Amino acid sequence: MEFTDVPQPAPQAHEALIKVEAFAPNRGETFLLERPGPGPLPGKDIAGLVVQAAADGSGPGVGTRVTGHPPQGGWAEYAAVPTHSLAVLPDAIDSTRAAALPLAGITALRLLRAAGSLTGRRVLLTGASGGVGHYVTELAAASGADLTVVTATPERGRRLADLGAAEVVHEVAAAQGPFDVVLESTGGPELPTALSKARPGGLLIWFGQASRTPVSLDFFDLLGGPAGVTIQHFHYAGAPYGPDLAALVRLVEQGRLHPEIGRVADWDQTADVLVDLRERRVRGKAVLTTGAAR
Numbered sequence: 001m002e003f004t005d006v007p008q009p010a011p012q013a014h015e016a017l018i019k020v021e022a023f024a025p026n027r028g029e030t031f032l033l034e035r036p037g038p039g040p041l042p043g044k045d046i047a048g049l050v051v052q053a054a055a056d057g058s059g060p061g062v063g064t065r066v067t068g069h070p071p072q073g074g075w076a077e078y079a080a081v082p083t084h085s086l087a088v089l090p091d092a093i094d095s096t097r098a099a100a101l102p103l104a105g106i107t108a109l110r111l112l113r114a115a116g117s118l119t120g121r122r123v124l125l126t127g128a129s130g131g132v133g134h135y136v137t138e139l140a141a142a143s144g145a146d147l148t149v150v151t152a153t154p155e156r157g158r159r160l161a162d163l164g165a166a167e168v169v170h171e172v173a174a175a176q177g178p179f180d181v182v183l184e185s186t187g188g189p190e191l192p193t194a195l196s197k198a199r200p201g202g203l204l205i206w207f208g209q210a211s212r213t214p215v216s217l218d219f220f221d222l223l224g225g226p227a228g229v230t231i232q233h234f235h236y237a238g239a240p241y242g243p244d245l246a247a248l249v250r251l252v253e254q255g256r257l258h259p260e261i262g263r264v265a266d267w268d269q270t271a272d273v274l275v276d277l278r279e280r281r282v283r284g285k286a287v288l289t290t291g292a293a294r
């Protein structure tokens, strides 16, 4: 990765131009960088200041602080963001925390909706110490789930317990099932192990493959496991992001959601931070700052 000058983005009619104060990379974006080439610039999670309002009259006006989820181009000084992917920030939420919200937070909200009511239900979450995992942990626990989380280290586990996890284990095999719902994002051999922990008729939502190792399932192994478990593939994209982003901002403002930010660095450290993110050296989110914040 290296810095380069590119033309300032020219917003379309439904886009506002944002002066980016902070941005947050995501594990999935680091995968895309493995095949660099011409095309969209990376960057989906930003916070900053509106410097040009959308020409169609939608969205916030000049001078408004916002967080946003553009389709691309967020790792930059300026980004064009569709106004339906913006949420206004109160003064109490700084740009660093705001930039940590979009992709991971929206994913957590939509994943929990896909899981249905978790009140009083037993839930297993893998990859829990990541950006998505901390949000899922806090929101699921607050809704009354009995949550078991999987994370590599005791130190990470303590933070997840603070956020409401009832049990912390360091490998999926150690989780004490059966679970009504399994939320799985690591792939490889861990998905079949997690699947074996579901209750008969339970639900496994498969939302990632952080290990990059494909999953292989053996029909005959499943015969020995819980009967009739549903495996549901999940992708967060779909409905406009603005309303969910505004909900996340509201939860943070009310002290009901606490972005876990394991690394804050100047954006000249972006390459190093991406490596640390990929190597599991960041707890929760990493945020890069451009120096543009007030």
Ligand SMILES: NC(=O)c1ccc[n+]([C@@H]2O[C@H](COP(=O)([O-])OP(=O)(O)OC[C@H]3O[C@@H](n4cnc5c(N)ncnc54)[C@H](OP(=O)(O)O)[C@@H]3O)[C@@H](O)[C@H]2O)c1
Pocket: 026, 027, 028, 103, 104, 107, 126, 127, 128, 129, 130, 131, 132, 133, 150, 151, 152, 153, 156, 185, 186, 206, 207, 208, 209, 210, 211, 212, 234, 235, 236, 237, 277, 278, 280, 282, 284, 285
């Ligand atoms: N389906 C969707 O719409 C959607 C949306 C967003 C993200 N995702 C996916 O959801 C997953 C979590 O995203 P994220 O942004 O929260 O990622 P992240 O911050 O990098 O967190 C992933 C966590 O998984 C754990 N992990 C366990 N085994 C791993 C392995 N073999 N390699 C790497 N990490 C491993 C790590 O925690 P420990 O080291 O503590 O175990 C890591 O902190 C990713 O796979 C991502 O691609 C999917």
